Amino acid sequence: MSSSGRVPALEVRDVYKYFGSVIALSGVSMRVYPGEVMCLLGDNGAGKSTLIKTLAGVHQPSQGDYLVDGQRVTFNSPRDALNRGIATVYQDLAMIPLMSVTRNFFMGSEPVTGRGLFRRFDVRRAREITRAELLKMGIDIRDPDQPVGTLSGGERQSVAIARAVYFGAKVLILDEPTSALGVTQSGTVLRYIARARARGIAVIFITHNPHHAYPIGDRFTILKRGKTLGTFTKAELPREEMIRMMSGGEELERLEHELREYSDDSGLQTLADAIREEEKFDHL
Amino acid sequence: MATTTGKADERLSAASPVVRLLRRPEVGAIAGTIVVWLFFALTAGERGFLSLRGTANYLEVAAQYGILALAVCLLMIGGQFDLSVGSVIGAAGMITALLSVHYGWNIWAALVVSLAVSLLIGAVNGLLVVRTKLPSFIITLASLFIVRGATIGITRLVTGRTQVGGLGDVAGYETAFGLFASNIPVAEAQFSLAIVWWLALAGVATYVLLYTRPGNWIFGIGGDEKAALNVGVPVDRMKIVLFMTTAGAAWLVATIQILDSRSADVLRGEQREFFAIIAAVIGGTLLTGGYGSVIGAVFGALILGMVQQGIVFTGVDSDWFLVFLGAMLIIAVLVNNYIRRRASEAK
Known part of the structure; x- marks a missing residue:
């Protein structure tokens, strides 16, 4: 995939993050372009979580540049990142088990109807959109009013991805989306990632599992001890070499x-x- | 792919109307209300429990518990506790009485000031919870004592006593009484206006909780605060507003009480924080937050009112009310846990 001349949807340059005397990130550089899946590979303790939180606007980089569409940005909250189209699907999914699929889907971005004092949460429209959006991603939910706690892990993950895509994510950051899933469910989630890519979304797929990364990834960035070891295309990096570099x-x-x-x-x-x-x- | 949208999913049949009903948090409280009503209808029906006057009597008690329970229920769904509401009742009532009786203000001006102070106490509670990240249980336990102590201290300093009477003679009393504490005659009975406030506010609270964005946020914050924050819910602001709401409800209860009795007492509202929590829990609200219903809290308060006054009608010593209260709380929590488990397992 040629990437010269195009503007990355998201880019970080030589980012450092300190927590007191702990250096969590010490020189991270990576970029992701629209319509590609960039796999960020790292073993436990490589700094994946800190990097995700920095990209998502939870943490601010102590040093280094963060660019969206080629413009330098500073995010003070996850809301800021979301407003720029950067959506993060966390490992713990940010789903609330006791609430319905619909209410979870629209949490924080509820559709409203009416005006003034009568501006209200349009529950019916929310329900319809939820069902339609999930079907569009190939997820057939039984009942949008059922509590999220009754869904399987793969279904929850898929709902979270569908939600991010629906809300206009231009960059989708997926934190270990397949790590807790069985074979079939992992396959399903990988398929949704491919669909998101086909819709022109830039996907950052964070994982420590090369077998999930390899089939879906276009480019691979290796993160080790808080540093990026470089970005490689699939042709440059055979699977064995990738495993080697990771660990x-x-x-x-x-x-x-x-x-x-x-x-x-x-x-x-x-x-x-x-x-x-x-x-x-x-x-x- | 869209072919299945119109048709009902065959897997949907699993969630029968019964399961759907049981999934509702308030169902236990409604069943409990019926049981309690039947019990007193049988044991005290002849002694006036069933009469219109008896009904007006327990509804008035329920309304005072209920107004507080509404706000506390919203706060608890948001995952917080407010133990200071009882003290705010005492403080708000006393501020109104001191300003109007002792300093000769018009009672409306005094009410505005006491409302402002109440909301300020709520905002400080909320701010402390948000800033210190300490459990709201601890923060509001502290403000329970601070507010009560300050109320007693200041009142004694100003008047030398702990009660202020003569509220009936101050300027503006009649109109304030008319709005907050008058009675609506129905046949031979007098129904307190507090009942109307209670039910109207229950309607507002239900609407806010189920049909507005902040309502959805309240569920989200109580269900998983971090998750809510990550999707952009203004968690801190909502928490502060919720604490201000409970303080505002405490002010309303205080206002109704002092206008009705024409006097204020520094000890007014003691233990009301617990009654409100119990009413909310009987109504199906989870102590851990994220789940509950305002309608449930209405029925929870109704049960408390019915039992407290029903016991009087049966002729049994009313001390036994507290025994019942404790037992009811345990039963309600057990029943709610059971129902919730059944509902969330029903795939």
Whole structure:
């Protein structure tokens, strides 16, 4: 994918974030263009959460530039980020279990009807839109009035993505959307991500699972110890190399060596199996 | 893909009308109201519980609990507690009485000032909760004592006593009485205007909660504050407004009381914070927030009023009311938990 001459939908340049004496981010640079999926890969503790919160407007960078559509921005709250079309779907989904799907879908952006004192939450329209939008994303919800707590993990994730897309997200930041899901449900969520991309949305897909990232990603940025190690296209970065960069070469070789003792197979194959096992991801 | 929109989903049949009804938070309180009413109709029906006068009597008591419970219910759905409302009742009543009786103000001017002070107390509660991030239980427990103590201290300093009477003689009393505390005659009974205030405000509160954006935010804040914040809900502002609402309700109750009795007492409203919480909980509001109903709180308050006055009608010592109150609270919480679990498991 050629990206020269185009303006990134979102870009950060050499961003640092300190919490007192803790350095959470120490030089993060990345960009994402409209209509592409940029996978941000990092192991636990790489600084993924801090980066997401910084992009989403929860934290402000201590140092470095944050650009949206080529313009420098400063977000003081998640609302600011949302207003610029940057929507974040968190791992914990920002869904309220006891409230209905409709009420969750429109939380914070409720449609209104009437004027003055009689300006009210248009519940009926909200219900219709929710149902229609979910169907558009291929999610068939039983009843938009049912509490979100009764939905499965994949359904909740899908509702959250559909919500962000409906509210005009230009950049969709997905925090580990597949990490808690089974095989079929992960597949469903990946399909929604592809649909969002087809609609011209810039997607930042954050994950520590290369097997979910590889099929959907256009470009990959590796985050390690609060630093980005660079961005690669799929052609530049074979799957094995990606896994290698994520977890650190030597550690991996040691693990490979260990694993070889249990199996006659090639070490990487065993490792891949082990990772799959760990992620409960066992298609093939 | 859109072919299924028009048709009813076959999986929908799982949620039968019964389950849908049970999903409503107020259903327990309505059933409880019927049970309590039947009980007193049978045990005290002949002694006046069923008469129009008896009905007016328990409705008036229920209305005073109810006005407070409405506001407390909204606040609790928003995940907060306000233990200071009882003290605000005492303070608001005393401010009105001091200004009008002791300093000779027109009572309307005094009412405006006492309302402003009440709202200020609510705003300070809210601000402290928002800024310190301490549980509202602790913040308002502190203001319970501060406000009550200050009311007693200042009143004694100014008047040397803890009660102020003679409110009936101040300027503007008649019109204020007419708006807040007069009675509506129906046949041989006198129905307190407080009942009208109660039901009208219940209508307003239900409308706000279910059909406005701030209503949706209240559910969201109580259900998951962080989630609500992340989607752009003005969490802090809403919390402050909710605390101001409970303080405003306390002012209204205080105003009704002092105009009705023509006197103010520094100890007015003691324990009312707990009665309001109990009415809301009986009405299906979750102690942890995010779930509840104003209609439920109306019935919760109605149960309290019915029992408190019903016991008098049966001739049993009214001390037993408190025993009932505690027992009712436990039963209500258990029933609500059961219903909620059933409703949210019904896939």
